[in-house]
Every structure is written in structure tokens, then in C-alpha cells.
Amino acid sequence: MLYNRNQIIKLTMNHTFGKTAARFFFIISIFLVFSGYSRHAAAHTARHEPTSADLIVYGGTPAGVIAAVAAARMGHSVIIVEPQVRIGGMTSGGLIRTDVGDEETIGGLSKEFFNRNLAYYVKQYGEGSKQVEKSYQGYFTEPHVAEQIFNEMVKEQANITVLTRHRLVDVAIQQQKIASIAIERVASGEQQTLSGKMFIDASYEGDLMAAAGVPYRVGRESQWEYNESFAGVNYGPKEIRGMGDHKLQAYNIRGTLTRREDIRVLFPKPDHYTPERFEAMKQKILQEGYTKLEELMPHLIGAEMPNGKHDNNDGDLPGVNFAYPEANWEERQQIYAMHRDHWLSLFYMLQNDPELPEAFRADARKWGLPSDEYPENNHITPQLYVREARRMVGKYVLTQNDIRTHRYKETTICVGSYNMDCHVVDYLMTAKGIVPEGGFIEPCDAYEIPYEIIVPHSNENLLVIGGFSATHVAYGSARMEPVFMMLGHAGGLAAHLALQSGSAVQDVAVKQLQSLLTQQGAILKAPYLPDVAIHFTPAEPKVGEEVTFTVEEKDVRAPLKKIWWSLDGTGEINATDKMVKHTFTSAKVNEITLLVEDENGLRSPFIKAEVPVGESAIRDVNVEAEDGEITGEWIRSRSPNYDFRLLYIDGDTKKGGKKTRFVPDLPKTGRYMVSVAYSPGENRATNVPVTIQHSDGTSNVTLDQSTASTLFVYKPLGEFRFEEGESGWVEISNAGTTGQVVVDAVKWIWLGDE
Template sequence: MGQDIQADIVIYGGTAAGIMAAVQAQKMGKSVVVIEPSNRIGGLTTGGLGDTDVGMKEAIGGLSLEFYRRVARKYGEGGARWLFEPKVALEVLQEFVAEHSIDVVYGERLELKGGVEKRGATIQSIRMESGKIYRGKVFIDATYEGDLLGKSGVAYFVGRESNSQYGETLNGIHPGNELPGGIDPYVVKGVPESGLLLRVNPDRGGDIGDGDTKLQAYNFRMCLTNNPDNRIEIEKPEGYNEADYEILFRAIEQGQSTKFFKLNLVTPDKTDSNNNSGISTDYNGMNHSYAEADYQTREQIWREHLVYQQGYVWTIQNHPRVPEEIRAVYKPWGLPRDEFTETGHWTPQLYVRESRRMVSDYVVTEHVVRLENPVPDSIGMGSFAMDSHHTQYYVNEDGHVSTEGGFYIKLKAPYPISYRAVVPKEAECTNLIVPVCVSATHAAYGSIRMEPVFMILGQSAAAAASLALDGDGIVQHVEYSELQAVLAEEHQVLKVEG
């Protein structure tokens, strides 16, 4: 028992959502511990995503808005600032942690085999790989992967539901090519016997709208600088495979001359660089096993994404098959010496855009996001476009390489997110709340999965957890009117008047 650590609320995942949950729990007088599997808090917020996917600013309140206001103050500005450097975001979150005396444990990962101890539908404790045991009254899974929910006997889904399941239009297999037309799919052009290019599937795997288990692509959000005094060039990585960039070379041959990756400025000389077209920094098709993989396999996937993306940047900047005028656009950019100093100036955070998604009694669908279904128990709002990156490359009906899975549908107005979307079915688990891998379809999750929204849901989850502890301890029994009152006091935006 000497190893056991106890808290009212145990938060697994020190993402921005996890930290905001911890702050709210402390504000409500509950003891809390945050377990962060890596050595850095903040997830993507401190991991390179400095060009915030904000959606509609009026939908953001509470601690989430407070975070962006504190970022602004770091730059000597009033109001909220949505563009920032990773090191500044980290500083702001570390100050939240210090102010509220939050206990953050680093480098501890959930034991994936038998690491969750339950009695009936109640989690008693969770065990780490190190053998440490954390006992809590309520648990919050604030990870991008949803490992705690996945190992707690809670229903979840990985991949894309069919359109027919919930009467949606954006779900399932979703063609829409973002590559130039006419890209030959074969290793030797025009010779099927030579085999398909790397990562190109012979077909899309089903009919339009069919469900599957594929995940939208991952990458790293790169913080780059063009300041020569602060810049480190990106070298050709060990394990570089030129064949991985054949689609790139052929896209250029077919006329692509821009959009190889974004150079969105967050300061005058630093970027948040993200994927920008059908051939870019996303490693399409190479993450489909990630959600349910063990840690060793995930680390391998992480490494493969790293080699691909560093190799991609090196290729764009240096390869003779890339025209000089394209190379010249990207050549000035490299890694900042003053960012990610512990990890070789490269972010440790893979952009896990989607992993497990819980399936509770209530599932957020496209209909909710489009404001077709009323939501009486809002705990926060989403407002970003329904946005999915590509899922795969395949040979289309014309015999050429095509992307599949991408969509970007802007919204007319913010929409409320139900409390029932963050709590499991009562029969499955009574003391777990899931503010990141929420109960939503792939189509709806494409809008929810933004860092400001995760912070909002993290805060609301902790408020609900605290109220559950003041009651019978069952998260499904929290009175919404009580939760609404707490959230209103905390300046959480629960509705936007249209």
C-alpha cells in the first residue's frame, strides 16, 4: 500500500484539457493529481499548435479564454491572443499549475494489461507500468488516445461510422481529391506489374459513405523559424527513404507548385506549420493501428512519422527533383533553438487528431453540430468547421492516385455540447468522465477536436466530478441545474444568442 497515491479526482493526461480540469477541481476544494505519460504538459497546445483553431471567439469562455488572455499578457497585449510560441504556452500552463499547487506526475503510463481495477461499474484504482497505484473517487481521461476509457470496460469506436448509422452526410468513406490529376500510381509509370507506390491502396475499400476502421492522418505541428540567429537546419533523417516522396515528385510534375506545407506566422519569425494539401506533412495511411496499439508499436509509429516529416521538409528544401523556385520558398525555415530544448528542438507531441471515441447513451452527430437537434444540457460550445484530414491514398476510377477522407465544412453558428457526451453509460462506469475522446461520430468530432474546446470540456468535466463527489459519487447522477450554475459562475459559455 506504500505505493498507493490517493486523490478525490485522478486525471490521466496532462493535456491542456487535463490541466484545466485540475485547476477547476482545486477551485472546488477537491484533491487532485494529474498523471502525464510524457515529460511535458499541454499536449498540442504546448506542442506546436500555436495558430489556434479558434472557430468563433464568442463561443470560448471560462478557463479556456483565461488561458488565451494570459498568453496575450505574455506578449504585452490586452484581450486574448490566439497565435503564440510553444514555450509561451508551456509557461502559461506551468503558472496555472504553480498557482493552484497542482500535483503533476510525469513519465507514468497506464499499465495496458489489467491496469484498471474496478468493482462493479466503479473504478477503484489505476496501476502504472512502474507499479504505482492511483486511487480516486472520480477519474478523468484527458488523453488524446483514450487509454483509460478503453481499458475501463467503456464502449468506444475507432474509425468512421457509416453515413447510414446516424443519418449523416460526411461520415464513412469520403472521396475528394486534393492532388493534381493524372498522378500515375505505379512504381514504374504505366507498368502495373511494378507494383503500387508506397501508401497507395488499390481501391478505397468500399462505397462512398461506408464505415471503416481507418483514422484521419497524423503529423507534427512544426514550429519553424527563418531567423538565422535562432535557426537550426533540418537534416536528412536516419532511415530516409526517397520512395516515400514519389507522390510528391509526381504531384510537382503534374503542376503542383504551392501548398507543400503551411508557414502560418505566430510571431514575425516563427510559424505553426501544418499540412496544407494532398501531399504535405501528413503521413497518410500510416496511423490506422495507432489507437489500439501498445506503447512499443505507438513509439514505432511516432518514429516513422518523425522520419517521414523531417525527410519531407529536407526533400522540399534540397532534393534535385524539386524545382529551385519551390526549394527557395521553404529553404529559409528551420527549427528554433529556443523551442523544445529537451527534445532536439522538435516537438515530442504527435498530432493525434482522432483515436478512440467513447460511445455513451448520447452521441454527438452532424445533426447536433448543424443545430438540427436541441441540446438541453450544454457544458460548453464548439464552433470550428467539421474538419477531417485525409485517411488514405488510393487508385481512383481514372487509374490515378487520389486522396480520400478529407472534408472542411464551415459552420453558421456555435453549437452546444451535451454533458451526456462526456460520461459513459452508467452500467459501464459510474466514476469516469471523458472530455477529449468524447462520444461523437467521426463527422462531429472533426469540429469538437480543437484545443480551446478540449479546455472547455476539461473544466466542465472537473466541475461535474466535484459535484458528483458532493452527491452519491455517480457522474451520471449530477443534476444539470447545479452543474449549469457552477459553469455560469465560472464564465463558461453555454449558449450563444443567435
Template sequence: MTYNMAPPAMRILTLALLLATSLQAADLETDVCIYGATPGGVAAAVSAARSGSEVILIEPTARIGGLLTSGLSHTDFHSLESLTGSFLEFSQQVKAHYIKTYGAESEQVKASFEGTFGEPKVNLLILEQMLKDPRITIHRSTVLTSVQTQGEKVEAAEFKAGNETLKVQAKVFIDGSYEGDLMAKAGVKYHVGREGQDQYGESLAPEKGDSELQAYNFRFCATDDPANVVPITAPKGYKREDFLPVLDFLKPGVIDRVFGYPSKCIVKAQTPALPNNKYDLNDVSRGLVRLSMPGHNLAWPEGDEAARQAIFEEHVRYNVGLLYFLINDEAVPAHIQQPAKAWGWCKDEFTETDHLPPQLYVREARRMTGQHVYVQQDSEHAKDDARAKLFTASIAMGDYGNNCHGTSHEGPQIGGKHGGELYNPVPPYQIPYGALLPKERSNLLVPVAVSSSHVGFCALRLEPIWMSLGQAAGHAAAMAAQSGQPVQEVSVPALQAKLHQDKSATIYVADVLPGHALFDAVQWWGTAGGLHGLNPMPEKPGQRGKNLHGQYYEANPGHAAELDKSLDEATRTRWLALAGELGLTAAEKLAQASTRGDFIQAAFAAAAR
């Protein structure tokens, strides 16, 4: 009542004071601020909080999880033995959800493939649960607008959430975005496009550098279950004439179905199906008709919201429009159209966005040029070795390969041919800490737009690897925040020990997995170089184990520690020399070890003294 009775000048002053108080309340301080709740950003938040830091996680969209909750449900990896740390924890919780909901012997549990094939809504549920830590505060639909720096430090970042401005000051920042938006605004050097062969000596790079980017498309979630299907409708701006050229390819032996795997189809409906008869739809590698659109995404990495929205809508028009045409247009041959008519979007997925994924599959955008630029050679075999190049400063590992769906396109969108496509088999590989570190900023880590060449990035751009990199970044950020040290001065051995305790591997070991009594010891010894030289390079580079299905294989050969194996003299001599290099003093006990496991256990105990 007093406020209403006040004179106009007093009311204006009061409103100004209220506004100032409101803006002040939007200024936040924290230990670690993470921009981008991608898989890497989520893992960073979880590990930083577990290391005792207060965390603010900011996501520019309404949905956390990046592509892991936006349709990419057939996770990219080769062997289950490569899954450790945050991603393993995530997938185990997905599997546990299906066991609790449907029973341990259910078809849903089997279809989840150890929790790595989760429905988008289940993946979202589990990531939300992982983030339920009182030290983590999440801000959704909050977009980065500016970054303030002073000297080598990032002082603060400002964000827009509707009509509100949010300013965050943090001891350490992590850029978890696919685009590297925060690092770019912080003045960190980065690259967009492909490097030429002369820059890093990569055989898979183009002869000359260019501005090409790996193509984008949507990862739709579809079904042919009549109880859960929603018809695919024409997207905004649909034009029938845009899709008439596809009719020329709908011939037996060329393209004989719309939804299939792995070839002679329009879209890859990846098999086996996800739980509850859902399918992750993707671009068909080396296909005649593609969902991916090289060249149409070039403005995305450095584009503003409007530019990115325009690219998003163009991909909706083409990706959705193509499927709508094939299912509905009378010119499509009946033998193609009739089976396709049973398909549609999933009624219970992406309900807030008309059953379409809310995010586009941004396979590549900016890439930091940091302390270590990860290149093609970093994931290839060490000389005469089954294993890849050794990185004693490794903070993550992966098991996939350099994979690119194309960066250019010759001819018309429908019927032309992608260029820049590559699929390079390699052994499981390590990633050094330097790939997360910018040169310019002392309190910033970049685990997603990670420091790498185009070819190198093609081996890193996978959800399990991004989660491992994010997990490492989160622990490193917490260590730096608590010590006041620059992130570049974080003790790598201490970080590795923390990661091993958190069940995250820094080197691939096929027979000593997280939960094994000697996991920490074997990871420590292997990362120091002890497991290199045990097995020769296979006849075929990047040789994999027995195929399970699709892109999934049994454990990679030549990568087992074989702890019960007797210690031959050549290995004992080499391991004793390595123990000396590491400053271990238990020489007599090491010399008496009879098996590999005995030696590693004794060495680990000596290192802990």
C-alpha cells in the same frame, strides 16, 4: 553501521521491509485522478481544484499540454467571441505574457492574436502556471498500465513511471487522453473508425462503416529568422529515393514553394506568423503533396507503447524527410529550393527533443459510445433558425465545423489523393453533458475521447472545445466526489451555473461575453432556449461574419442577444411561456419588462429565489 553488520538473513529482511515501505509510499488516494495532461486534461485539473477537490494529474509524456505545447499554435476556432472559460483564461495569460515581456504596443502582442497564437514554449509556460495550485499534483512520464473496477466504479488505476509502480485510488476518474486509454481499460464501450450512413443518418458519413481514421502528422514550429534558425537534418532511416516522386509536382502553377499558405505549397506555414517570426507548419488541405499519412496510423488507438513508437518514427521519417529532401537535394529546382534554404527549426523551441515536437498530432483515436453520441446533426441549424440544435443540458459550445483532413489515400503517398476529407460549415453549436458520460462506470468522465460519431467528432476535436469539455468534466467530477453521487446524477443546472460563474459559455452569444454583468443570466436563459427563434436561418448554412484573415471571422451573425432591444410582443409571449415552463413566478414583473435585457435579468433573479 548496525545494518552493515547484520547477518545476510537480517539484511534480506530489512531490504524487503524497505521495499515494501517504498511501494506503499507509491500508493496514493485523491478526490479526482486525471489521466492525460492534454488541453482537456489540464482544464479538468484546474476546474476540479477550484471546486475544492484534491487532484492528481498524470501525463504519459515528459511535457504537459498535448498539441497546444507541441506545435499547434494557430488555434482552431472561427470567432474570438466563441472563446470562453479555460481557453479564454489561457489565451488572456498568453497575451499578458507578451505585454509584460515586450510591451503593450509590441509586434509580439499583435502577432499573438489576443493570445491565441502563442509560441509553444510560451503556451507551455502559461499552462504550467495555471496548474500551480496546491491541490494539484502532477506526475510526468507516467504511463497507465491497468485499471481496477468493482461493480460500476473504477476503484483504482496503476501506472508505470520508470521502474516504479504507482497506484492511485480516486473518488472520480477523468480520461483526458487523446486515445481514451483509461476508459478502454475501464471496460467502457468505444468505437474506432467511421460509422456508415445508416447508423446515425449522417449525410457526411461513408455509405458503409469502416476502420478508417483521420490522418496524423506533425505540427512543426519553424522559422526563417537567421538568428534563431536550426538546420533541418535527415531523420533516422532517411532514404532519398522515397522522395524523388515529389519532383514531378514542382512546377509553376502546381507547387511553386515549400513553405506557404494556403495552397500551391508543400506545407502550410500558417499566416500571420506567430510572435518572434515563428510559423506553425501543418498539412495542406486538399494538397497534391501532404504531410498527413492516412492509413499509417490505424494501429495507434489500441496499440501498446512499442506500436505507437513505431508509428511516431514513421511519421518523423516521412514528415521531416520530405522537408530535408526539398531543402538539400540537388535535384530540386533552384526556384523552389533557394527560398526554402532560409527555413529551419526554431533554436529556442523543443530544445529537449532536437527541436522537433515531442507529440504527434493524433487527430482521432478511440471515441466513447456514451449516454449521448454526438453526431453530425447536433451541430447543424435548428429548423428555420440561425442557431444550431438546442441542448438544454449543454455544458460547452464551439464555433468551427466538421473538419477532417482525410482518412484514406488513393495512389502513391506522394502524388495520390486523400479520401474521406470533409469541411462542413455550421453555426456555433452546443455539447450536452451526456457526451462526457459512459454508460458503464459511475465515477468516470471522458472529455477528450468524447462520445461521438466520426463525423460528430470532427466538430469537437479542437483545443478550445476540448478545454471547455475538460472544464465541465473537472467541475462535475468535484461535485460528484463531494456528494458521493454517480457522475450521471450530477445536477446539470447546478453544473451549468458553476460553469457560468467560471466564465465558461454553454451557448454562443456574440455580444454578451465573459465579464459582462449579465453573462450568467444570458447564458442561463439562452441555454434554456430563450435565444432560439430570434433570427431566421441564413441563406447560406453556417454563414459566418466578415473574414478577418485565414479561418478567422468577426462574430457569427444572428447570434447576438441585443439586450437593449425593445421586447416585441411575439418574443414577450414566447418568453413568458418559457418562464412558465421553468416554473418562474415573477409573471407581473416579466410582463412589464420593456427590453430583452430587462426580461432576462428579471427572469434570472426569479430563478435564483
């Protein structure tokens, strides 16, 4: 029975994997699975006899190349299908300053690629050369060198065939397996069919898994779906914060630049020149009196790679990419062209805009495109930086909690360690004007990644290593090229085991997979940190009743030597024993925070618990800086602090002209402890003036932000009486300060009635 599944998908999927669509989709899928079907429409006629291989890898990304090499080295025939003119994805397409994370977590064929890169520069230029130095142990490279190394790894395996400039047209499924895929040559539209025993989707877009009926989603989960504090909308009115949506972090052209005169090509004027988008940047140049490009973009100098290449990560274009994952090939090319012209407009404007000082334009013209890169595309990468697109909903969904707390996995296949990193998602109109929304970058400890995130629920011969199963937040960390390659290594060996045993990918013996990976140099275990939880009894204490708190050891491998409890929510350290007793004197919901350290100096993340005391639903009131009344131009930090609060920094400028007033809506008249959150640092001011308006008048406090008086985030300023409602406030100013002033959050902690 023959079906045109394109029509079915349009009925069931509309840019996001919604619940209603999902139910219908599963009903249709059940019918198709037991009937057998082909996405190959009747009007399509293959011009070649089907070509077959043990493994078909769709997507010649770093993940796809490594998967193919891993399987081929185990003796299997492999075909790589890649829509672009080159293999290597972002690594050969502009991302030459690799997002490494912890080097100790990179192993296996991923590490082999970087070692080969280093060996190339040592052989070409010598051990002590500048090129070797700039390669940073092989993690930094040039696009054409990365492409060369990927090609060498592939050519060493005679059983790998590479089909570049070919793209997916249709998928034929029999029962719960992919039987074949139809592909077309980009240049001519000529089609052919590839049949395989196993398939891997290594594309950034997740095209094969989507065509094969695998459940997926596009966009951001809500904060509450997986209990992720970073999830959903993270700025704007309170009513929308934490909400999920269909939006994606911005894409861009990850351009390669150079100042070398012998290979420099000046930026051409794009077909669609849009200098107006950079008006604010132009005004900054004029106001600050910049005469050099590096004054505007100091990161360019620090991003120098071997042979005078520079990795440029500017030119994000939020919003333009929202339709990209579900777009057809022509629409995707249009979206690429919009990003390319946006990026070119930026640098063409900086080099040629007559309103800019000639000295600045002349310095900007020292920069250009390298003539030895991307000759087929006017020296501009043809690879759009697709930071996320479709994400599979697989056997396991990796979340923020797996990265921050539940870091160890029995079925681990590799280790991630890079920051949770999300570029701006969109721009919102707010009371403070148009502001960027969605961006964050949060450090994390190394964490183990389980096999199940590359395994679909039902498709028995498909693994997904590009759009793997993770939330928007978790994908922001695990989407880095070294991890893609490590997932590719695991995927290639998992395909080998499935082929060898004749089993479904869901039934692959993970212990055997781990053994193979370990033999081939993969790193499977994350560096250990103590894993604990808070246990307390009674579960619902009354006012005045003693509560016993105990450190519950979930995974503790060395004796705990230091323990810190914050039991009253103020940020003060209230106890330091493994078991402590505390009596709450007022009815409310209390927030408890715990931190532990073992005898090796390894420290846990912050562990939190809520303790409801009495029948009152009163909670402490926390006001964040973004909800405050801000005066002056503060720098909104892209990096969230503890509990995902976005900081504002005064930039150590315009002293006396910047302040932020925090106004709470208090639930009840009575006594409150006021605590201020801030991130300490050596460059912070030691004399930050804080004004507190309360029922009994005004109090002034000086805050030293250069040091922390506690391990916890908040610092108590004192106890005050406040009226119910919004009559009181706390104001933090930069008047008379020396050093950076940061405003973060203020908490009113309920102590009781008068």
C-alpha cells in the same frame, strides 16, 4: 477475486467495437462489475505505497490541465498523469495557431488560458508590439509559452500533483467504480498505484476509458447509422460510398518552423529518409519553375506566430495511424517515429535534393527548426497530432445532425463552432487513378454540447473529456483545443459536484453544473437560428391531388419574415408563404426544400423532406462530378458543397482542355428538367458552355457561375426529352471561359411521359 483483464479484452475487442464483440464484452463486464476485479496482473509488483487524491486526471492535455485546475479551485486534491515530458498536449506541442471558430463561443477557463497568453506577450514586449499583434488576442502562441502558462495555472494550486513521463499500466475496478490505477515511470518501468474517488480520462487516445471497460469505437460510422451525409467512405465506387470502417483521419507532426537566423536549426536527415513519397511535389516544383518555398507552401507565410515561429500542418501520413489507438506503448512510439521521419524527409528533400534547382533549395534552407523549442527532442515536437482515436459510446452520441440542425441542448455545458474538419483518411485506386479519400471541411453554425457526451453508461466515477462520445463526423468539429478545454472545465466541476454529493457522474445535477460554469464565465448558449420542419398533408398524395405544405415552428423566437420553398426539385423558388398548396402532376418521389429567415435576418439551414406521390418509385436522377467522365486536370476540392458533393475546379488554366460529361441512367423515357448545381463566386466564369444531348438533338446553353439566380443550389437549364438508359448527357467545359469554372452535379427531374 483477481483477474488479468488484459486477457479478457483481447478476447472481446479487436481494434474496433464490433457488434459481436460488444455483446460478449457486455456479458463479461456484467460478471466483472459484480465480482470486482483488477487489471493489475499478478506478476506486477508496485514499488510504492498507493498515492491517493480526490481526482485522478489521466492525460495532461489542455482538457486534462483545465479539468484539474477547475477541480482544485473547488478545494479538491488532484493528480495529473501524463506520458509525455510536458503538459499541454497539442497546444504546447505544435498546434500554436489555435483553431478558434467563433471567438464569442469561447469562455470560462478556456478563455482564461488565452487571456493569460495575451497578457504574457503584452508584459514581455509591450501593448503595440509585433508579438502582441501576432498573438491574435492570445489565440496564437509559441509552444514553450503555452507550456509555461499551463504550468503556472497548475502551480497556483498547491493541491495539484503532476506526474509527467508516467503512463497507464492497469486499472482496478470495484463494482461500477474505478478504485485505482497502476502507472509506471517511462524511463525505469517503476510502478506505483494511485487511488482516487473520481477519475477523468483526458487523453487523446482514450486509454483509461478503454482499460476501464467503457464501450467505444474506432473509425467511421456508416452514412446510415446516424443519418449523417458526411459519414463513411466519401469517394470511390458507388458500392462503397457511405460505408463505415475502422479507418481514421491522418495524423502528422504539427511542426514549428522559423526563418530567424539567430535560432534556426536546419532540418536533419532522418533515420529513414523517404524522398520518393514526395516525387509529385518535386515534379510540380520543376514544372512550375518555383524558386521559393513559399510558392510551393504559401500557407507558411500566413501561419506566422509571435517571435517568428510558424505553425506547419503539412506531412499527413494516411493509413499509418490505423493501428495507433489499440497499439501498445512501443508500437505507438514506432508510429510516432514514422510520422516524424516522414515530416523530416519532406523538408530535408526540399532543402537538399540535387534534382531541385539550387535557387529553390537555397530559399528552402532559410527555414528550419527553432532552437528554443523542444530542446529535449532535437527541436521536434514529441507530440504526435492524434486527430482522433478511440471515441466513447456514452450516454449521448454527438452527431452531424446535432451540429447542423439540432443545435440546442437542455444539458449544454459548452459551445462548439469550428468547421467539421477531417483530413485525408486513405488513398484509393480508382478508374481515375490513386486518389485521396475521406477528407472534408464544412462550415457550421455554433452548436451546444450536452453533458452526456462525457458521461459513460455505467462507470460511476469516470468522465471522458478526450475521446468523448461523438461520431467520426461530429468529433471532427468538436475536437479543437478550445472545446477540449471547455469540456475540461465542465468535467472538473462535474467531478466536484459528484464528490460533494457522493453521487455517480450520471446523477450530477446538470442545472447546478451549468450555474457553476456560468458563474465562472463559461458560454453555454449557441447563437440562435430558427429551427423549423416541413409538415405536409396528405402523407401519401395521389397524382393530381392537392398537397398542403406548412412550416412547422420547432424553435422560432422571432416572427418569420421570409420563406422560400423549392417544391419541384429544380432549384427554382416556387412559393414564399408559410402555408402553400401544390399539385404534383406525375407519380414519383419528390424532394422538397425549405429555407426561412426571421425578422432579425437569422436564417435556418436547408430543411428537406420527401413526398411520395402515387405508387411509382421513380426518383430524380442526380449525377455528381466525381461520377462524371472527366477530361483534363481539374482540382478536386476538399470542401464539400451543399449535400456533401465534392467539387472540381479548373483552376482558371488550360482553357478548352478541360470538360466533364455527366451521363445519367434514366429510369424511363419521357420529359425531364435539367438542373445544374454549382457554387457561385466573384472569381467564377460568366460564360461557361453547357452542352445537352437529348432525344431531339443537341442544345447549347451558357451558364453564369459568378452569381446565383436562386437561394437553392440547383439552377434549371430547360426541359428536354430523354430516352430510358444512358443515351443522353450533359457536358460542362472551360472552353473560351474567363475565370474559374466549377463542376458539381447535374440533376434530371422527371416531369412525365410524352
